[in-house]
Amino acid sequence: MLEILTKLPERFLENQEYAYAVGRVRALEVSLIDKQRFERLLKAGIEEMGRILVDTDYSHSLSELLNPSTFENALQNEKQRILTLIDSLIFEENVRKFLHLEFDYFNARVLLKGKIFDRDVSDFLVPLGNLNTDEMKQIFENEEYEKLPENLVKAIQDAISSYYNSKEPRMIDFTFDRAFIEHMNVSGYPPFLQDYYRLLTDLTNFRSLLRWKVMELDKSRFRDVLLPGGFIPEGMFLELIGEPVEQIPGVFSRWIYYPVFLEGTKYLNTNHSFIRYEAMVEKLLSTYIDKTRYLVFGVEPIIAYYLKKMKEIKNMRIILVGKFNGVEEEILAERLVV
Structure with missing residues (x-):
């Protein structure tokens, strides 16, 4: 019998060896860029962005970060710094x-x-x-x-x-x-990491289903693009390939994903864009990651901090690319997940 995922998983392993590492990332989380600061960055010019970021993890590379020809290198260096840190904190x-x-x-x-x-x-x-x-x-x-x-x-x-x-x-x-x-x-x-990718698999497969429908691609090849191992069986997506797009979200009305599927599909039908769907996917995954907030032991908070930093760097890139190319603030705001 199919087990319907009605709430986000909470499979955590308590490992007291991670007490110090968890304390370390809790202190580091204070420096993560929050919603209010991202909103200020959206409204700011390049010079003002430098002042907003002066007390963040990016303070050491502001001249490189705020330069159109070098910002990608600055963001990659930040990824390398975080990966090096995480490597030093994870035992496995x-x-x-x-x-x-x-x-x-x-x-x-x-x-x-x-x-x-x-x-x-x-x-x-x-x-x-x-x-x-x-x-x-x-x-x-x-x-x-x-x-x-x-x-x-x-x-x-x-x-x-x-x-x-x-x-x-x-x-x-x-x-x-x-x-x-x-x-x-x-x-x-770790189960926490496995479940993160199972959630991502379902969300990716639904997007693939919508894209296949909207672009009217060869239905016989749809099976080739589905990812395995999600909470939703691949067969459910295969059965829906012939259904009208607007009716598909209702099939998942009892699943945790329903609000994402419904609103993402409505926005796609109206605006011919996956922007809203992608933003809601990131928001759901962020909610899952935040379930580690009160854990005091285990590798999960370390992984969660890494995922939060990767999301932060992704948001920084969206803002910088937009600023350098004159993209309107409202469009950038739709793409951010904060």
Whole structure:
């Protein structure tokens, strides 16, 4: 019998060895940029933004951060700083490696696209993974994929097959996304982290369903883009591929996702945009992350702090890109999750 997810999961492991680490991140959380400060940043010019950020984690790199030609490097350096900190606080090696793993998958898909389309993609690589990017470049140039971890080798092989069978570049992205989630599902990571990605899987699959419907893509290929291991069975999404878009959210009326699905679909139908849906997805995931707020032991608050910092950096990038390109404040505000 299908178990309907009516509330956010709360599977936490208490590990007293993390008492110091939890205390450390609780002190660091005070420096996270809050809603009020983000709202001030939205209204500010570049010079004023510098004054608003002077007592934040970005104070040491303001000149680089507020420069259109160097802000990406400043944000990447902040990611590296946080990952280095988190590595020093987490005892489990597999968890430390997992937080770097998404960058390995990202770099592999970038390099594979460069290989297939004969392009130099060096500038797009992110040196935050477990694997050295220069070594990865050499491996792809020589097609020595067997030198990579087994999970990446399989992802590369599947992505090559998917692309040449479909001739659609997006199938490369879908294949790597699926491989990453499959790795999460079969590995022994903390339940809190597993449930985070199960939530993300359901939310991603629903977006894929809407996109497939709106773009009127080949229904027979929809199965290929669904991610495995969510709380919602893949079969439910497959059954809905032939239904009218406006009727789909009602199928999930008893699920925790219903408000997100309903409002996101309405906004899509009216404005032909996923902006509202993406923002509501981030808000739901943030609510889940905040469930660690009162934990005093365990790895969960450490992971939660990392996820909060990644969201903060993402919001900073949205604001900076918008400011540098003259995007209206109202449009930027819709994209932020604070």
